[in-house]
Amino acid sequence: SQQGEEDPQALSIQEGENATMNCSYKTSINNLQWYRQNSGRGLVHLILIRSNEREKHSGRLRVTLDTSKKSSSLLITASRAADTASYFCATDGGGNQFYFGTGTSLTVIP
Amino acid sequence: GAVVSQHPSRVICKSGTSVKIECRSLDFQATTMFWYRQFPKQSLMLMATSNEGSKATYEQGVEKDKFLINHASLTLSTLTVTSAHPEDSSFYICSASGLAGGPDTQYFGPGTRLTVL
Numbered sequence: 257s258q259q260g261e262e263d264p265q266a267l268s269i270q271e272g273e274n275a276t277m278n279c280s281y282k283t284s285i286n287n288l289q290w291y292r293q294n295s296g297r298g299l300v301h302l303i304l305i306r307s308n309e310r311e312k313h314s315g316r317l318r319v320t321l322d323t324s325k326k327s328s329s330l331l332i333t334a335s336r337a338a339d340t341a342s343y344f345c346a347t348d349g350g351g352n353q354f355y356f357g358t359g360t361s362l363t364v365i366p
Numbered sequence: 367g368a369v370v371s372q373h374p375s376r377v378i379c380k381s382g383t384s385v386k387i388e389c390r391s392l393d394f395q396a397t398t399m400f401w402y403r404q405f406p407k408q409s410l411m412l413m414a415t416s417n418e419g420s421k422a423t424y425e426q427g428v429e430k431d432k433f434l435i436n437h438a439s440l441t442l443s444t445l446t447v448t449s450a451h452p453e454d455s456s457f458y459i460c461s462a463s464g465l466a467g468g469p470d471t472q473y474f475g476p477g478t479r480l481t482v483l
Contacts, residue, residue, distance in 0.1 A: 344410065
């Protein structure tokens with residue numbers, strides 16, 4: 257399976273704290289993307305980082321990529337209750353298909 | 367822009383019946399559409415990739431005769447779950463990519479919740 261793994265599986269933090277979740281994958285990639293999913297809903301694209309990039313920022317989001325370790329991290333700073341959702345990384349495996357990680361369920365407590 | 371819709375959003379059917387789910391790209395031409403399945407509290411699993419006008423490519427372990435995919439136009443792909451059984455109950459999500467967004471970009475539909483009784 258090309259599915260990646262994420263840790264932690266679940267994360268619970270207080271509002272205002274930072275949340276970090278990690279993704280490891282198995283194959284070479286062209287890019288890695290992070291998505292958010294509210295319970296029972298579709299996916300929202302958060303950020304794309306290409307294989308030649310090491311770090312990328314978008315608002316309160318910071319993504320890092322280490323292709324030598326085949327891993328990525330997503331940092332959400334100054335979390336809000338509205339950030340409560342599941343977060344998935346997706347890799348392209350070198351092609352145009354996406355393979356999703358196992359996901360991290362984030363709960364931000366007001 | 368880049369909106370993908372799915373219909374129906376929710377469907378309940380009896381065991382043994384077939385269910386068709388539609389995925390439409392509303393404001394762009396989708397050269398490639400993807401179908402995913404998501405079980406409760408699990409990740410999305412890619413089922414198949416379909417290019418307009420050609421046969422779908424199924425991932426290992428996905429039965430092509432059970433999950434029929436048709437991508438007859440650049441704005442519509444359908445997934446038919448044939449002879450559905452309770453174990454097929456799942457959240458089915460489609461995504462679409464087109465020339466404008468490039469192969470890196472997939473736009474996801476809101477999903478279809480299938481419950482087979």
